[in-house]
Amino acid sequence: MSNQEVGGANRCFPELALWRQSPLAGFDSACTGGRAFHFLHGNGFCGRTLEPLARALGSATDHYMFTDLPGHGVAADDVSLDASQARAYTSDGAGQPDWNAMADAVADSIARRATGPVTAIGHSMGGVVTLLAAARCPELFSEVVLLDPVLFSAEVLLYQRLMRKTGLWQRTGLVKSVSARRASWPDKQSLAQDLRRKSLYRTWSDEAFDAFVEYGTRDRDGHRTLACAPQWEASIFGSYPRGLWRAVREVDVPVGIIVASESYPFIRPAVKRAVRKNSNIRQFDYQGGHCFPMDAPEHAARVINGVIAELNAG
Numbered sequence: 633m634s635n636q637e638v639g640g641a642n643r644c645f646p647e648l649a650l651w652r653q654s655p656l657a658g659f660d661s662a663c664t665g666g667r668a669f670h671f672l673h674g675n676g677f678c679g680r681t682l683e684p685l686a687r688a689l690g691s692a693t694d695h696y697m698f699t700d701l702p703g704h705g706v707a708a709d710d711v712s713l714d715a716s717q718a719r720a721y722t723s724d725g726a727g728q729p730d731w732n733a734m735a736d737a738v739a740d741s742i743a744r745r746a747t748g749p750v751t752a753i754g755h756s757m758g759g760v761v762t763l764l765a766a767a768r769c770p771e772l773f774s775e776v777v778l779l780d781p782v783l784f785s786a787e788v789l790l791y792q793r794l795m796r797k798t799g800l801w802q803r804t805g806l807v808k809s810v811s812a813r814r815a816s817w818p819d820k821q822s823l824a825q826d827l828r829r830k831s832l833y834r835t836w837s838d839e840a841f842d843a844f845v846e847y848g849t850r851d852r853d854g855h856r857t858l859a860c861a862p863q864w865e866a867s868i869f870g871s872y873p874r875g876l877w878r879a880v881r882e883v884d885v886p887v888g889i890i891v892a893s894e895s896y897p898f899i900r901p902a903v904k905r906a907v908r909k910n911s912n913i914r915q916f917d918y919q920g921g922h923c924f925p926m927d928a929p930e931h932a933a934r935v936i937n938g939v940i941a942e943l944n945a946g
Contacts, residue, residue, distance in 0.1 A: 644692040648680075650706065656741050657707040658699040659847075666693035668746050672738065674756030674923075676810075676858075676865040678705025678848040682755065684839040685925045688933035689753075697745055701734055701761070705847050708859040728796055729864075731757075731873035735764035742772050749774040751940060755925050756782055760873055763887070767879035775886040775943045777936055780895050780922050783880075783902040784872060792872035801870035810866040816855045823849055823856045832923070840926035880906045880913070886943040887913045890935065895922040914943065 646661035658679050669690060671682040679698030686696050700707035738761060742750060752773050754762030759781025766773045784792065795801035802808075817823035824845045827833050833841055850859050873879075887910075889903050906913050916939050918924055918932070925932045 645687050646692055646694075646696065648683075648696070648698070651745070652706075652709075653741050653744065655702040655707060656699055656737055657705070657709065658697070659706075660698070660745055661694075661696040663695045663747055664693050666691060666695060668695040668697070668748065668750040670697045670699065670742055670746070670750045670752045670762075672699055672752070672754040672758030672762050673701070673704065674758050675868045676704070676848075676860050677755075677844065678859065680705070680843045680847040681840050681926055682753070682929075683843050684837055684929035685753075685933055685936075688930040689936060695746070697742070697750065699738060699741060700847075701758070702737075703864045704860045706859070708850070708861075729868045729871045731761055731871070732764055732875060735761045735768065738762070739765040739769040739772060743769070746772070752776045753779065753936065754781065755779040756922065757868065759783075759889075760876065763883060764873060764876070764879050766885055766887070767883040770884045773885045775888070775940060776883075777939055777943075778887065778889045779925050779932070779936075780892040780899060780918075781889060781903075782896065783889075783899055783906060784876060785898055785902045785905070786877065788898050788902075789872050789876065792870070796871060804870065807866045807870045810869055811862055813858075813862040813865075815862050816852075816857045818855060820845060820849070820851075820856045835921065836923065836926045837929055840929060844926075877909070881909050883910060883912060885912065888916055888939040888943050889913060890916045890918050890939060892922050892924050893917065893919050916942075 646664070648659040648661055650659055651657065667690060669686060671679055671686060673679050673681055679700050683698065690696070749771070750773060752762045752766065756779070759778035760783060762776055763778060763781065766776050795804065817826060828841065848859050849856055889906065891900050891903050903915050907915050918935060920927060
């Protein structure tokens with residue numbers, strides 16, 4: 633993917649440099665004094681799948697930070713994908729993914745990389761992790777925009793907790809399906825051809841899909857493989873963020889939550905409840921599916937810039 637222009641937008645974009653800070657990694661542009669944006673991806677993806685969105689969102693003088701969560705993207709190069717060994721970001725002996733540990737790592741990383749408060753944009757799981765980080769370290773954030781975050785209701789959290797405690801989480805349809813997902817192909821071309829036919833990626837823009845192929849997969853033992861192991865992705869789907877609603881009540885920065893019209897049914901009522909719980913949180917609607925930031929990055933960028941303007945207007 634060229635760092636010069638994308639998708640006909642003819643928008644200059646700064647070069648991105650790889651960084652590593654285990655258990656995280658990612659890509660940043662140089663800090664040039666403009667606005668600072670931090671992007672956090674959803675489960676199974678990687679930060680640079682949001683690069684086309686970023687290109688349409690800001691200008692060449694802005695500071696762009698893309699973070700890959702543990703076991704995802706380029707961060708998968710540094711940490712074991714065996715949940716039993718992933719102590720830095722799991723919270724129990726069975727390898728339950730620890731969303732709060734991830735949030736702490738993300739906040740610490742932003743503090744090291746940014747020179748001031750950032751506009752944080754998180755998609756799906758990345759939205760929830762961003763919210764947890766903002767509740768802990770509000771001084772790092774000027775505003776937060778969450779893109780269809782998987783905000784679990786109290787009922788869903790209870791269900792996830794019980795399923796995890798009993799081990800039944802491994803028998804759910806979603807977890808079984810993700811665990812059995814193909815993870816290796818002979819080469820990058822065959823991987824791209826196969827994934828492009830999948831319903832998950834079929835509607836993605838070419839630029840977002842190409843970014844996933846380039847940075848969300850890697851060469852391993854003579855094959856092209858998913859960077860995020862299906863077993864780790866499935867374990868995240870079978871987990872839950874502890875203290876989520878405490879974070880919702882306590883977050884003390886402007887938060888805009890964009891809810892997709894065609895998404896998980898539990899998200900919208902949970903977001904409505906969050907708005908009632910905290911006056912810093914506002915809800916915005918988007919006509920599209922859960923992966924709208926990758927489906928239509930330029931349109932999503934216009935919506936997000938509108939949300940940022942409304943949050944700043946008070």
